[in-house]
Amino acid sequence: MNPRNAATLFALAAFAITESALAQLADPTRPPNLSGLPFGTELAVPSGPVLQSIVLSPVRRLALIDGKLIGIGDRVGAATLVGIDFDSVRLREGGGTKVVKLLPEVQKRDKDMESRSVNTNPNPMGDVQ
Numbered sequence: 481m482n483p484r485n486a487a488t489l490f491a492l493a494a495f496a497i498t499e500s501a502l503a504q505l506a507d508p509t510r511p512p513n514l515s516g517l518p519f520g521t522e523l524a525v526p527s528g529p530v531l532q533s534i535v536l537s538p539v540r541r542l543a544l545i546d547g548k549l550i551g552i553g554d555r556v557g558a559a560t561l562v563g564i565d566f567d568s569v570r571l572r573e574g575g576g577t578k579v580v581k582l583l584p585e586v587q588k589r590d591k592d593m594e595s596r597s598v599n600t601n602p603n604p605m606g607d608v609q
Contacts (some may be wrong), residue, residue, distance in 0.1 A: 529556050531569055531580045543569045545580070 533544035541564040542549055545556050554561050556571055559578070563570035568581045 528578070529559070529571065529580055531582050534564060534566065534569070534582060536564070536566060545569070 529545050531543060531545055532547070535542040535544075535549075540551065542551050543561060543564050544550075545561075548556075550556060550561055552561055552564060559571035559573035561569060562572045562577065567583070568579050571578045571580060
């Protein structure tokens with residue numbers, strides 16, 4: 481086998497090995513999977529209005545619900561916006577009131593749990609000499 485053919489064969493073999501190794505690596509540009517679910521898992525579509533953002537100022541309170549910026553007294557479908565808090569809104573429909581949270585999956589932590597997880601070491605990196 482002449483040297484040129486051997487070099488070509490070696491390059492093709494190296495390319496095949498590299499391609500199979502790269503196929504097993506994760507895409508570094510892919511966003512992290514913060515849900516804890518395997519990629520490709522279908523998430524439940526929320527029923528009802530989705531609160532996307534809240535704007536609070538001394539002058540006004542607004543909520544971004546289903547892509548529309550609305551204020552207190554405005555309509556959201558068949559409901560009326562009756563209250564805006566820092567993390568939720570209240571919608572009145574018929575005789576009842578529904579609370580829609582900004583981040584429904586976030587749970588408030590117990591104060592005792594928080595105090596245990598706080599690092600009280602004044603120098604967490606250790607002593608530098």
